[in-house]
Amino acid sequence: FGYITIVSLNTSTGVVEYNYTVTESVTHPVNTDGYDQNDTIPDNFSITVTDSDGDTASTTFAVAIIDDVPTAVADTDSVAAGQLGPATGNVLLGGTDAGDSNTTDGVKDVQGADGAKVVGVAKGTTNADLDDASTLDVQVQGAYGKLTLHADGTYTYVR
Numbered sequence: 650f651g652y653i654t655i656v657s658l659n660t661s662t663g664v665v666e667y668n669y670t671v672t673e674s675v676t677h678p679v680n681t682d683g684y685d686q687n688d689t690i691p692d693n694f695s696i697t698v699t700d701s702d703g704d705t706a707s708t709t710f711a712v713a714i715i716d717d718v719p720t721a722v723a724d725t726d727s728v729a730a731g732q733l734g735p736a737t738g739n740v741l742l743g744g745t746d747a748g749d750s751n752t753t754d755g756v757k758d759v760q761g762a763d764g765a766k767v768v769g770v771a772k773g774t775t776n777a778d779l780d781d782a783s784t785l786d787v788q789v790q791g792a793y794g795k796l797t798l799h800a801d802g803t804y805t806y807v808r
Contacts, residue, residue, distance in 0.1 A: 650675050650692045650714060669712050674763070689713040719765040724755025726806060734794065734807045741765055741802030770798045 650673055656666040669692075677688045691711040699705045724743065726736040738744075743757035758765060769779035772789050788795040794808040 650690070651712070653694060653710075653712070671714065671762075675714050689715050717761040717763075719761045719763075720759040721765075722756040722758050726755065726804075728794070728806065728808055732808070734805075736806040738804060739802040740767065740798070740804060765802075766800050767798060767802055768800070770796075 651669055651671040654668045654670065656668055658665050675690050677690060691713055694710045694712070695707065696710050697705055697707040721740075722743070724738070724740045726738055728734040728736045738755060740755060741758050741760065743755040767785060769781045769784045770789060771779060771784065772791065782800070785798060785800050788797050791806075794806055796804060796806045798804045
């Protein structure tokens with residue numbers, strides 16, 4: 650799944666510093682909505698060391714690849730009183746959007762190594778199926794306007 654690069658070796662203590670670089674996608678066995686210590690995949694390396702007079706010893710070194718998950722952050726946006734909008738932005742990327750005049754486009758989400766996408770949208774507190782792509786790219790009527798949210802995280806809200 651990856652490779653190890655030795656960064657330093659302290660010959661007095663035997664401490665080795667290394668970097669591990671993942672080179673391919675890894676499918677994890679546990680499907681969770683958050684961090685799970687049990688959701689790891691080992692990447693095993695055979696290591697042989699040789700001392701100054703030629704003696705060798707071998708062992709296996711395992712790097713535990715822990716699945717990272719996206720973390721969504723609640724976003725807010727606004728339309729000034731008396732204005733019709735639109736308010737635009739991106740619920741995944743946050744920041745400010747040049748498409749509107751406000752500065753309340755939310756906070757960037759942590760997307761994880763696999764990236765993130767919006768898979769569904771629902772109005773209010775609901776038990777709706779948020780894995781339903783048919784809820785995207787349609788206008789959701791709110792109390793004061795309509796929200797259209799897309800899988801890439803972009804949205805438009807119009808009064």
